[in-house]
Amino acid sequence: MSRVYLPIGTATATCGACSRMSEQRKPPVTTGQIFETDIVGLTLDGEGVGRFNGFTLFIEGALPGEKVRAEVVSVGKSFGKARLESVLVKSVHRRNPPCPIYDQCGGCQLQHLNYPGQLQWKRQYVVDSLVRIGKLPVAGEPQRAEAAADAAREPITVHPVIGMDDPWRYRNKAQVPIGESEGGLVGGFYEQGSHDIVDMNACLIQEEENEQTVRAVKGAAGSLGISAYNRATGRGLLRHVVVRHAATTGQRMVVLITNGLNIPHQDELIGLIREQVPGVVSIVQNINTERTAVVFGKDTRTLWGEDVIYDEIGGIRFAISARSFYQVNPVQTRRLYESAVRYAGLTGEETVVDAYCGIGTISLFLARHARQVYGVEIVPEAIEDARRNAALNGIHNVEFAVGAAERVLPRWQASGIRPDVIVVDPPRKGCDQVLIDSLLESRPSRIVYVSCNPSTLARDLRLLEDGGYRTVEVQPVDMFPHTVHVESVIWMVQK
Numbered sequence: 001m002s003r004v005y006l007p008i009g010t011a012t013a014t015c016g017a018c019s020r021m022s023e024q025r026k027p028p029v030t031t032g033q034i035f036e037t038d039i040v041g042l043t044l045d046g047e048g049v050g051r052f053n054g055f056t057l058f059i060e061g062a063l064p065g066e067k068v069r070a071e072v073v074s075v076g077k078s079f080g081k082a083r084l085e086s087v088l089v090k091s092v093h094r095r096n097p098p099c100p101i102y103d104q105c106g107g108c109q110l111q112h113l114n115y116p117g118q119l120q121w122k123r124q125y126v127v128d129s130l131v132r133i134g135k136l137p138v139a140g141e142p143q144r145a146e147a148a149a150d151a152a153r154e155p156i157t158v159h160p161v162i163g164m165d166d167p168w169r170y171r172n173k174a175q176v177p178i179g180e181s182e183g184g185l186v187g188g189f190y191e192q193g194s195h196d197i198v199d200m201n202a203c204l205i206q207e208e209e210n211e212q213t214v215r216a217v218k219g220a221a222g223s224l225g226i227s228a229y230n231r232a233t234g235r236g237l238l239r240h241v242v243v244r245h246a247a248t249t250g251q252r253m254v255v256l257i258t259n260g261l262n263i264p265h266q267d268e269l270i271g272l273i274r275e276q277v278p279g280v281v282s283i284v285q286n287i288n289t290e291r292t293a294v295v296f297g298k299d300t301r302t303l304w305g306e307d308v309i310y311d312e313i314g315g316i317r318f319a320i321s322a323r324s325f326y327q328v329n330p331v332q333t334r335r336l337y338e339s340a341v342r343y344a345g346l347t348g349e350e351t352v353v354d355a356y357c358g359i360g361t362i363s364l365f366l367a368r369h370a371r372q373v374y375g376v377e378i379v380p381e382a383i384e385d386a387r388r389n390a391a392l393n394g395i396h397n398v399e400f401a402v403g404a405a406e407r408v409l410p411r412w413q414a415s416g417i418r419p420d421v422i423v424v425d426p427p428r429k430g431c432d433q434v435l436i437d438s439l440l441e442s443r444p445s446r447i448v449y450v451s452c453n454p455s456t457l458a459r460d461l462r463l464l465e466d467g468g469y470r471t472v473e474v475q476p477v478d479m480f481p482h483t484v485h486v487e488s489v490i491w492m493v494q495k
């Protein structure tokens with residue numbers, strides 16, 4: 001499969017070389033070969049794209065505009081991978097990655113690209129997806145033939161990405177796999193291509209409170225002889241430690257994900273965590289006995305304290321339980337939700353549907369400006385939180401339902417609910433086709449699409465455009481600095 005690559009701040013480019021090369025019989029490089037190349041783009045995984053004799057090679061750590069020397073490490077039919085040996089001509093966007101374990105960890109992919117360069121690349125990623133996948137016209141971009149067919153329409157405005165003033169230490173949640181070493185329990189990240197866990201005590205995108213909590217829990221569990229789960233054998237107890245910190249209240253939650261119900265020395269463990277973790281108000285156990293990479297199991301119980309922590313965004317207080325989705329970057333979440341409310345264009349008279357509503361965050365932001373809001377979400381605990389959050393904030397014009405949005409929306413429609421505005425904020429895979437159909441049948445005057453994946457977003461926008469909607473504006477927001485991820489809010493109107 002050819003992979004898209006994007007030069008920083010230049011027009012769309014697709015990997016045509018890959019498809020052309022797949023027709024040739026023998027790649028012109030072999031493993032171990034050293035070569036020099038100009039870097040012409042950056043893949044969606046953050047690898048530099050180079051060419052040797054017309055063959056495409058992806059090189060981790062190389063940046064567009066650079067000339068590099070690299071060693072071929074693998075050769076496929078249509079592209080290969082190479083290891084960066086040296087940078088011969090540096091990009092003006094290159095900087096030294098501040099994190100000492102950047103090369104090993106893999107959690108961030110863009111620390112070697114300075115922040116303005118990251119924001120530029122992320123905007124280009126969104127633009128390129130709209131043009132290439134969605135076949136949509138974007139202002140300032142060369143029109144492609146398919147988009148030009150709709151010559152009468154206004155091109156879409158894609159705004160610059162809203163970045164952070166200080167793009168470090170932003171994550172309010174850490175999810176750490178636990179393993180064992182001679183010195184006790186370790187927790188950090190999986191070594192590439194293995195089940196071994198590399199211990200990590202500092203992560204520059206984590207809030208410091210989370211680091212301190214994880215360190216304390218590892219130390220406490222290790223000192224009590226609690227075993228770590230072994231992914232290869234399926235034995236051992238502690239699989240993951242998940243911690244959350246609510247910056248506005250200072251409250252912290254610890255979730256112990258265990259391979260079984262019984263925790264030896266449970267009371268002592270709780271005592272040590274309470275002693276060593278300032279602000280902890282909730283210690284929760286989640287049981288996952290499946291041999292799976294999925295982190296959470298089905299059963300959750302509160303071991304001590306509350307079953308939720310409280311946080312505040314934009315003057316609204318939220319209760320957040322262990323299993324519920326809650327955006328990880330609170331500073332940018334507010335900007336994201338404000339963009340969604342702006343694009344909803346509410347006057348106080350509207351009926352609004354918030355599909356994929358999580359704990360009701362966007363619903364409650366919208367409810368302050370609408371007549372009535374309906375939120376739907378598939379995780380029952382999240383809907384419990386959503387209802388609790390509405391009550392907590394004295395917001396009464398909102399109703400929540402548990403279920404798949406693609407099932408609940410048609411039911412609401414059949415019962416006579418006629419939304420003026422529909423907001424969707426699906427997971428990375430985007431909207432279900434049934435949901436798109438039901439959205440088109442509802443015919444709201446506006447659709448606001450919040451997306452964390454430009455590719456599925458562009459696919460869904462195409463379907464909505466074909467169904468009678470026009471994309472007006474896109475506001476990308478950088479929720480995950482130093483990673484390849486970008487969030488966008490989209491405003492659509494009826495054609």
Ligand SMILES: C[S@@+](CC[C@H](N)C(=O)[O-])C[C@H]1O[C@@H](n2cnc3c(N)ncnc32)[C@H](O)[C@@H]1O
Binds near residue numbers: 356357360377382425
């Ligand atoms: C990207 S999150 C957005 C949540 C919320 N809007 C927020 O900003 O916190 C997507 C949410 O969709 C939920 N979800 C996934 N599939 C769903 C489906 N088929 N129907 C309804 N909700 C779903 C997930 O549990 C998750 O809470």
